[in-house]
Each structure stands twice: as structure tokens, then as C-alpha cells.
Amino acid sequence: MKRRDSIKAIAISALSTGVLLQQGCNENKTEQKAPEFSIDRHPFEKERDLKLMSQRYFTDDEMATIKVLIDIIIPRDEVSGSATEAGVHEFIEFIVKDIPRHQLPLRGGLHWLDNQCLKRFGKIFRECAPEQQIEMVEEIAYPADAKPEMKQGVTFFNLLRDLTATGFFTSEMGLKDLGYMGNRPNQWNGVPDEVLQQYGLSYSERELNETVKFENS
Amino acid sequence: MPFQIKVHPKVYDVCIVGSGAGGGMAAYVLSRAGLNVVVLEAGPWYDPAQNVTQLKWPWESPRRGASTAFRPFGDFDAAYGGWELEGEPYTHVPGTQFDWFRSRMLGGRTNHWGRISLRFGPKDFKGKSHDGLGEDWPIGYEDVAPYYDKVDELIGVFGSKEGLPNEPDGKFLPPPKPRLHELFIKKAATSIGIPVIPSRLSILTKKINDERGACFYCAQCNRGCTVYGDFSSSSCLIKPALKTKNMEVFVNAMVREVLTDENGRATGVSYVETHSLQEYQVKAKVVVLAASACETARLLLNSKSTRHPNGLANSSNLVGKYLHDSTGSALGGVLPALFGRKRYNEDGVGGMHVYTPWWLDNKKLDFPRGYHIEYWGGMGMPGYGFGFGIQGLNGRFPDRNGNIKKGGGYGAALKDDYRYYWGASVGMAGRGEAIALESNYCEIDPNGTVDKYGIPVLRFHYKWSDFEIKQAKHMQETFQEIMHKMGAVITWGLAGPEKNYGLETPGRIIHEVGTTRMGNDPKKSVVNKFNQAHDCKNLFVVDGGPFVSQADKNPTWTILALSWRASDYIIEQFKQQNF
Numbered sequence: 001m002k003r004r005d006s007i008k009a010i011a012i013s014a015l016s017t018g019v020l021l022q023q024g025c026n027e028n029k030t031e032q033k034a035p036e037f038s039i040d041r042h043p044f045e046k047e048r049d050l051k052l053m054s055q056r057y058f059t060d061d062e063m064a065t066i067k068v069l070i071d072i073i074i075p076r077d078e079v080s081g082s083a084t085e086a087g088v089h090e091f092i093e094f095i096v097k098d099i100p101r102h103q104l105p106l107r108g109g110l111h112w113l114d115n116q117c118l119k120r121f122g123k124i125f126r127e128c129a130p131e132q133q134i135e136m137v138e139e140i141a142y143p144a145d146a147k148p149e150m151k152q153g154v155t156f157f158n159l160l161r162d163l164t165a166t167g168f169f170t171s172e173m174g175l176k177d178l179g180y181m182g183n184r185p186n187q188w189n190g191v192p193d194e195v196l197q198q199y200g201l202s203y204s205e206r207e208l209n210e211t212v213k214f215e216n217s
Numbered sequence: 218m219p220f221q222i223k224v225h226p227k228v229y230d231v232c233i234v235g236s237g238a239g240g241g242m243a244a245y246v247l248s249r250a251g252l253n254v255v256v257l258e259a260g261p262w263y264d265p266a267q268n269v270t271q272l273k274w275p276w277e278s279p280r281r282g283a284s285t286a287f288r289p290f291g292d293f294d295a296a297y298g299g300w301e302l303e304g305e306p307y308t309h310v311p312g313t314q315f316d317w318f319r320s321r322m323l324g325g326r327t328n329h330w331g332r333i334s335l336r337f338g339p340k341d342f343k344g345k346s347h348d349g350l351g352e353d354w355p356i357g358y359e360d361v362a363p364y365y366d367k368v369d370e371l372i373g374v375f376g377s378k379e380g381l382p383n384e385p386d387g388k389f390l391p392p393p394k395p396r397l398h399e400l401f402i403k404k405a406a407t408s409i410g411i412p413v414i415p416s417r418l419s420i421l422t423k424k425i426n427d428e429r430g431a432c433f434y435c436a437q438c439n440r441g442c443t444v445y446g447d448f449s450s451s452s453c454l455i456k457p458a459l460k461t462k463n464m465e466v467f468v469n470a471m472v473r474e475v476l477t478d479e480n481g482r483a484t485g486v487s488y489v490e491t492h493s494l495q496e497y498q499v500k501a502k503v504v505v506l507a508a509s510a511c512e513t514a515r516l517l518l519n520s521k522s523t524r525h526p527n528g529l530a531n532s533s534n535l536v537g538k539y540l541h542d543s544t545g546s547a548l549g550g551v552l553p554a555l556f557g558r559k560r561y562n563e564d565g566v567g568g569m570h571v572y573t574p575w576w577l578d579n580k581k582l583d584f585p586r587g588y589h590i591e592y593w594g595g596m597g598m599p600g601y602g603f604g605f606g607i608q609g610l611n612g613r614f615p616d617r618n619g620n621i622k623k624g625g626g627y628g629a630a631l632k633d634d635y636r637y638y639w640g641a642s643v644g645m646a647g648r649g650e651a652i653a654l655e656s657n658y659c660e661i662d663p664n665g666t667v668d669k670y671g672i673p674v675l676r677f678h679y680k681w682s683d684f685e686i687k688q689a690k691h692m693q694e695t696f697q698e699i700m701h702k703m704g705a706v707i708t709w710g711l712a713g714p715e716k717n718y719g720l721e722t723p724g725r726i727i728h729e730v731g732t733t734r735m736g737n738d739p740k741k742s743v744v745n746k747f748n749q750a751h752d753c754k755n756l757f758v759v760d761g762g763p764f765v766s767q768a769d770k771n772p773t774w775t776i777l778a779l780s781w782r783a784s785d786y787i788i789e790q791f792k793q794q795n796f
Contacts, residue, residue: 038277040268042261042297045287049279073627079636094279095601142623143608158608161627165604165635170275170282175599178639182564183272183598185433190394195559201400210377211394211415212422 052097062110065126066092066160072137073164080177088167095163102159109156113140116153187214222487222496229255230791232486232501234472234516237325238773239759239780240507241450242368245457246784247505248464252791255499256455257470257488259508260297260321263328263451265441270295272435272443275600282600289318291600295441295449296329297322300724304669308662308676315540315659315677316724317511323468324451325509326727331568332418332438332447333591333771334374336365336778338383341768348585350652354765355737355746358385364778372448372777373425375566376417384574390422392570393434396563398594398643399571401552405703406573411590411695416572419448419774428457436597438567447567470497473672474520475504475756481524483756489670502796503755503787507780510761511540511659514732515675518661528661530733530750530758535743537660539653539731540679541767544588546689546719548696548710549644551610552594552703557617558640563596575769584687587769588649590695596640604635609708611638643705647692650769651685653731657723679723689720728772733762748783755796759783 037046058066070083070092083089096102113136114124121132128136140146140153141161168174190211196202203211230252233240240256248254265271270293275281278292285292289299298320307317320326339358344351362385368374369388376389392415395403403413420438424431429452430444438447445452458464469491476484476498485500506513514537520529528536575587611634612624622630662676693712700707712719723729736742739751744763750756759780761772768775790796 039270039273039293040295042287045285053279074632075628077629077632091279091281095281095283098280098285099283137627141627142612142625144612144624158625161607161625161631162605165607166281166599166601169599169603169635170601172274172276175275178599178636179560180596180598181560181562182596183274183435183437184562186435186562186564188393188396188434188563188565191397191400192559192561195397195561196400198559199397199401199554201397201404203394203400207394210391212375212391 052094055097056093057096057103058093058107061126062107063089063093065110065114065124068126068133069137069160070164072133073161074168080173083164083168086168086171086173088164088171091167091171092163095167102163105156105159109152109160112152112156188212189214220496222498224498225500227253227500229253229499229501230796231255231503231505231787232257232499233505233507234486235325235507235509235512235760236323236455236466237320237450237507237509237760238327238776239761240505241324241327241454241458242777242780243505243507243759243784244464245454246781247787248458248461250784250788251463252788254458254464255501256464256466257472257486257499258323258466258468259471259491260323260468262468263295263297263323264456265295265328265445265449265452266443268295268441269443270440271437275598280601283602290329290439293437293440293600294329295439296320296326305674306666306668307674308664308666310676310678313678313680314722315679316722317675317677317729318724318727319509319512323455323466324449327448327450327773328441329439330727330771330773331591332420333568333572334417334419334448334774335589335770336385336387337361337768337770337775338385340383341766341770344586344766348579350585351766352653352734352736352741355735355742360746361775361778361782364782365774367781368774368777372419372453373421374417374419374774375415375422377415379414381574387417389417390425392416393422393565395570396565396595397555397558398552399569399592401554401703402592402643402645402699403571406699409698409702410576411573411699412576413571413573416569418566418568420566420568421446422566429453432566434565436564436567467499471670471672472508472516473670475506475516475529477520477522477524477529477753479524481522481753483529483753491670494670503757505757505759505783505787506762507758507760510730510732510764511537511675513758513760513762514659515661515673517733519673525752530743530752530756532752533740533743535655535734535741537675537732538655538658539734540657540659540677540729541651541653541731542723543726543728543767543769544649544651544681544685544688545646545721545726546692546710546712547644547646548693548700548707548712548719549594549642550700550705550707550709551638551641552643552705553614553641554704555641556614557637558596560596563640564598569593582691584684584691585652586650586684586688588647588688588692589769590645590647590692592643592645594643599639607631607634607638610634613706643700643703644710645696645699647689647696648726648728648769648771649685649688649692650767652682653734653766654682656680659732681717681720681723686717686720689718690714693718728761728767730761730764730767730772733758734765735763736765747786748779749786757783757787
């Protein structure tokens with residue numbers, strides 16, 4: 001296969017997968033959306049993933065609180081949307097079933113948080129005023145400065161922040177926000193000149209002579 | 218219906234067990250020579266052009282690429298298998314450790330590895346002559362060099378001619394230019410006397426034939442390549458071998474034992490089809506084992522008969538002994554100079570563009586043998602784990618606006634920190650040579666444990682010696698020097714004596730070899746210098762088992778070269794009517 005053809009073949013296969021997915025969705029409009037797999041899956045991988053997707057771990061109340069929290073962690077700004085807009089809560093619901101060791105720290109942490117808010121404000125976290133929610137988050141968001149009695153909250157918030165960041169920046173919205181430009185056929189011809197200049201670096205004569213060259217670059 | 222063992226009616230010239238680097242190469246060479254070949258693979262069919270995870274986005278995995286038991290290197294990794302396989306246990310002598318990675322699929326572990334394709338050098342074959350430890354190989358670099366050349370030409374490898382005495386140059390394709398973090402590493406390391414040269418990976422930076430496309434720089438070799446731009450046994454060896462029409466591949470065929478006749482010669486193998494659980498026998502004039510070092514040892518030890526009461530090819534009692542894996546230790550951190558860096562597509566080949574070959578004289582050191590250093594970093598595609606532990610980072614360095622903040626946080630400022638720090642990570646790992654010891658071994662579990670097919674399982678006994686621990690200490694010191702020199706800050710991996718300096722559990726580097734070592738003396742070795750069993754002339758082993766010593770090189774290129782060499786010898790013996 002010629003190089004150009006191979007790139008074309010990839011482009012076509014990527015496109016046709018997209019088309020197939022779209023058709024699948026249209027046909028199933030009235031039914032619940034059947035999850036599709038666009039990556040190589042073994043039958044038992046499919047079976048396991050579908051099973052996990054059909055289960056629910058968090059209660060509606062817990063999920064409602066998660067949504068508030070993750071949008072406090074990653075809010076909408078001038079570059080991109082918020083964590084919930086990127087579907088991070090759905091990722092968190094899946095990942096705790098996939099990696100069950102995350103379950104208890106998150107569930108327990110949510111209840112710890114509600115209890116703290118009840119003591120402080122007489123309401124659970126979700127029902128507190130936005131300023132009260134921020135006041136509470138401030139207590140648990142900075143591990144080095146947090147009071148000893150906030151330790152449980154810090155542990156919980158660290159985990160939730162990690163999962164929120166991963167969920168957001170591995171979403172389509174997050175990847176675009178980050179400015180990741182790869183995952184497509186490319187010709188790596190070295191660090192751009194202006195970047196080399198910025199760092200005072202350069203390629204040696206030998207590197208320039210002996211490394212890969214591209215005909216059409 | 219009564220239980221029945223089905224016997225394939227055909228008698229093949231050669232039956233090959235395993236389809237990874239060693240089995241794939243034997244299949245390729247022998248089938249092209251006109252011999253009738255059957256390959257038995259314990260796992261399913263796999264073709265990187267069909268079983269695609271390449272060029273997929275993180276969100277196409279519901280776990281965003283996190284690892285699973287089935288894909289321990291992440292949900293997009295091509296290799297099926299791992300350190301634990303359901304229904305296929307292994308055990309340990311108490312107080313010892315060995316993690317056994319198995320990839321049950323066409324192409325085996327060639328679907329996973331980093332494509333690092335290093336030749337052993339002259340010293341690597343003669344370790345004992347240099348430092349009195351271990352054993353010399355019965356062959357030298359000059360015996361293998363012509364085969365390394367042939368492998369380079371058939372499969373393709375990029376690199377640079379350096380003329381280093383123990384890092385022989387090959388027939389190289391041009392290497393890619395270093396990326397930004399690699400330029401930083403190179404500048405820092407070379408300034409303190411540590412060489413950094415282009416890596417040597419079996420990835421096609423130029424097209425070499427019409428069956429395979431050239432690399433298009435997606436940095437995803439571990440996912441398998443849809444255009445076969447990198448080496449895997451399935452795409453580069455098995456597929457072309459099938460075109461000869463001289464070869465058949467049976468997948469999901471888990472081999473139980475090697476069958477022998479009253480004279481002790483191999484007559485074929487018995488296997489269980491893993492889906493139907495039907496038992497089969499396949500007959501062949503020659504049996505070639507390439508099931509991976511430990512699986513081959515297991516197979517031999519499980520093939521007991523009147524003529525081979527101790528297991529097949531085991532009159533030396535050395536099958537399973539001298540098991541050794543590479544040493545490994547790693548650390549990493551961030552390069553503050555790269556915070557807030559300009560964005561561009563930095564995806565290169567699927568691995569490092571530069572590496573450090575072993576550069577020191579052991580006479581001045583307190584451990585024998587060496588290690589090479591692998592490097593990584595830069596603006597890779599985010600996956601599961603992205604952003605983890607930011608509270609350890611954003612309290613240590615000023616943000617984009619020069620503000621010193623408390624570590625952790627939330628909100629718009631935190632969101633910007635993730636962007637600001639992305640692409641600044643850098644890491645390095647050593648891969649070194651351990652001395653092969655008779656006391657590190659695998660054996661059939663004496664407590665009678667069997668796998669789900671009823672096949673007796675392996676028990677491991679492995680302990681690192683002081684040599685390996687001192688080597689890991691040296692790695693850690695070297696890495697710290699390089700990181701310090703380049704202005705990087707170490708955020709993970711620092712380990713002291715309480716953790717053996719980060720020395721990985723044996724088996725973790727997945728370079729295990731030595732279980733059927735080669736030699737001229739049948740009392741001190743299992744196979745001869747052509748990978749032929751001393752005790753059974755029509756039985757060969759072409760995986761990592763025959764390695765006498767591992768060198769600080771990844772073993773794949775040497776497995777390929779030796780398998781080709783053994784295959785030429787098999788063809789010659791067929792011509793002489795010896796089989």
C-alpha cells in the first residue's frame with residue numbers, strides 16, 4: 001500500500017465508523033441508546049462494559065451533588081464549558097463501577113460533606129447557598145492548609161478533583177480546550193523553528209542530515 | 218458421546234508452538250523454504266488492520282483508556298493478556314516474587330512491546346570471559362550478525378551509525394528528529410558525559426515493500442498499526458507466511474505436551490481447543506517451541522515419558538533454571554521551562570526518539586553489566602490519569618500569571634493550571650542486565666495446582682541479588698543527575714534502599730529469558746548452539762529460553778535473529794534427510 005493510500009484508507013475507515021454510529025443512533029431513537037464500541041473489543045470485554053453501563057452506582061441525590069461539585073472544580077470559562085457540559089458526571093458514574101476501589105471514598109466523602117454542611121449551615125451541601133458551598137469547598141480544597149478535622153474532606157476532594165480533571169480533559173471539549181493537536185496522520189519533521197528559538201535550542205548538522213526527510217514538506 | 222482425542226490426519230514437516238517473535242520468524246522462514254508448517258497459538262486471531270484501537274479518541278473508551286485486567290497497559294493497548302489470566306494461575310515459593318506476563322493472541326507479546334530493536338554486542342555473548350560471572354554463550358556476535366542484518370532488512374529498523382564497540386550498528390532507516398523534551402534531555406545528559414543517541418526502533422520511517430505502509434507518526438505503536446508501519450509478528454511474519462500456502466495456523470490451541478515415541482523423538486503435540494475444550498493431536502517431523510521462555514519450560518517439564526522421565530529435554534535438570542528478567546527502575550517529574558508551552562502536533566513514532574546506551578566501565582563500579590536508559594515526555598494524548606495529583610504541582614510553581622497559589626484548589630484558576638502544566642512532564646527508566654542464576658527458576662508446582670484445562674502450572678522462585686540492587690541504585694543516581702542538570706523537578710519515582718532503589722519486581726519488564734539455555738555441554742545446557750535440544754534432535758526452542766544471558770538490550774531482535782538461524786539449520790537438516 002502506498003503511503004498516501006494508507007492515509008486515505010484510515011480517513012475513510014474513520015469516516016465510515018462515524019456514519020455507522022450515526023445510523024445506529026437514528027434507528028434506535030425511541031429505545032434507550034444502545035452503547036456502541038468503535039474500538040477493538042473482545043466478546044467478554046463488550047459483555048462486561050455493557051453490564052457496567054446498565055448498572056447504576058450513585059443515587060439520584062448523590063449524582064446531583066456530584067454535578068454541583070464537579071462544576072465548582074471545572075467551571076465554564078472563556079475557553080470551554082464546564083465539567084457537566086463535558087459529561088464528566090457520566091464518566092465518574094462509569095469509572096467507579098469499573099474501578100470499584102473509588103466507590104466507597106466517593107460515597108463516603110459525599111455523606112461526610114453533607115454532614116459537615118448540616119452542622120455548619122443546617123442544610124446538606126447541595127441545598128446550601130452558592131457562597132456556603134464555596135466556603136465549605138475552601139476548607140477541603142487545599143491539602144497543605146486544611147485543618148486536621150478536614151482531613152476526610154481533603155482526601156475526598158483530591159479524588160474527585162483527579163477524576164474530574166481526567167474526565168474533562170479526555171472529553172472532546174477538554175481535548176480541544178487543551179490544544180492537543182495529534183491523533184491524526186502526521187509528518188514529524190522536528191520542533192518548529194520558533195519554538196527552538198524560544199528555548200535557545202537547535203538541531204545539530206548531523207541530526208539535520210541523517211534524520212527522516214519528507215518530500216512534500 | 219464418548220470422549221475422544223481427535224488426531225489431525227496430516228503429518229506436518231514442522232509444528233510450531235507460539236506465534237510471537239520466535240514462532241513467527243520460524244513460521245516465515247520454514248514455510249518460505251517449502252516446508253509444511255502448522256502454527257499453534259493459544260489465543261485468538263489478531264490482525265492490527267482489523268482489530269483497531271489506533272487513531273481512536275480517549276472518549277471512545279468508557280474508561281478513557283484506563284487499564285483493565287485484560288489490558289493492563291490500558292484500554293487501547295493492542296496486547297490481550299496480562300500478569301493475571303483468568304483460570305491460568307501460577308504460584309511462588311514463599312518469600313520470592315515473579316510476575317509473569319502472558320499475551321494469548323496471534324503475534325503474542327510483539328503486539329505490546331516498545332519496538333526497541335537492539336542488537337546484542339560482542340561482549341554480551343561473552344559475559345563470563347569479561348567478569349567471571351554467569352556463562353558465555355556457545356556462539357559469538359559474528360555468528361548472529363548476518364542474521365541481525367537479514368532481520369533489519371526484512372522487518373525494518375531505524376537508527377544511526379555510531380560505531381560503538383558493544384552497540385553494533387545495523388542496516389538502519391533514518392531516525393526521526395528528537396522532540397523538544399528530548400533535546401533538553403540530550404543537552405543535559407551529554408554535558409555530564411552521558412551519551413544520548415537516536416533510538417533504534419522497528420518502525421518504518423521509509424516504506425520498505427508494498428505490503429506495509431510507512432509510519433504516519435501517531436505515536437501509538439502500542440495500539441497496533443493498521444498500515445503495518447511497525448513490527449508485530451502477526452503483520453510482518455505470519456501474514457506473509459500464510460501467503461506461501463504452506464502454512465496453517467490453529468488459534469485457540471493451548472498446547473498440553475510434546476508427544477514422543479519409544480525412541481524419545483518428538484512426534485507432535487497434543488492441545489486443547491480452548492472454546493470447545495476438544496482435545497487434539499497434531500503430528501509433525503519436527504517440533505519447534507516458541508511459547509515464551511516460561512511457557513516453553515512448562516511444556517517441556519509437563520512432557521514426561523519413559524525416555525524422558527524428568528520432562529522432555531531435561532536430562533541436565535536445567536529446564537526452567539537461570540530464569541532472568543531485565544532490571545528496571547524509573548523516575549520522572551516536570552520541566553518548568555516547558556510550562557505554558559506553544560501547542561503543535563508533537564506525536565512522533567510510538568516511542569522514544571533518543572536513548573542512552575550503556576556507557577560506563579564496570580571495573581570502576583560496584584556492580585557487573587550495564588543498563589540503557591529510555592526517555593519519555595511531552596504533549597501526549599491525554600488519557601485516564603491526566604491531571605492526577607495536581608495539588609503536588611500547582612503549589613510548587615507560580616502559575617501562568619506569576620501567582621504563587623496554595624496547592625490544590627478549584628475553579629477557573631485550577632482549570633487553567635491543567636492547561637499550563639500540560640506537556641511539561643518528563644521521565645526516564647533504566648533497563649539493565651541481571652546475572653542469570655541457577656537459583657532463579659520456574660518448575661512444575663509441587664503442590665499439584667492445575668489450570669482450567671487441567672495442565673499443571675508453574676511455580677516460581679526468584680530473588681534479586683545485590684548486583685541488581687546496586688545497579689538500580691546507580692540508575693536512580695544517574696536519573697537524578699540528568700533531571701537536575703536539565704532543570705527538571707522530580708515528582709515521582711525517587712526510591713532509597715528501603716525500596717531497593719525502585720527495582721521492579723522480576724517479570725515486570727517482560728524480558729524474561731534463560732529457561733532452556735544453550736551451550737555445547739549437554740550437562741550444562743538444554744539446547745545446542747542451533748537451538749536444538751541436546752536430548753531430542755527433532756525438537757527446537759526459538760523463544761527467549763535459549764538465552765544464556767540477557768544483556769541490557771531488549772531481547773526481541775535477538776530472538777528473531779536466532780530463530781531465523783535455527784530455521785536455516787532445520788532446513789539444512791531436512792535437506793540432509795535427518796528428519
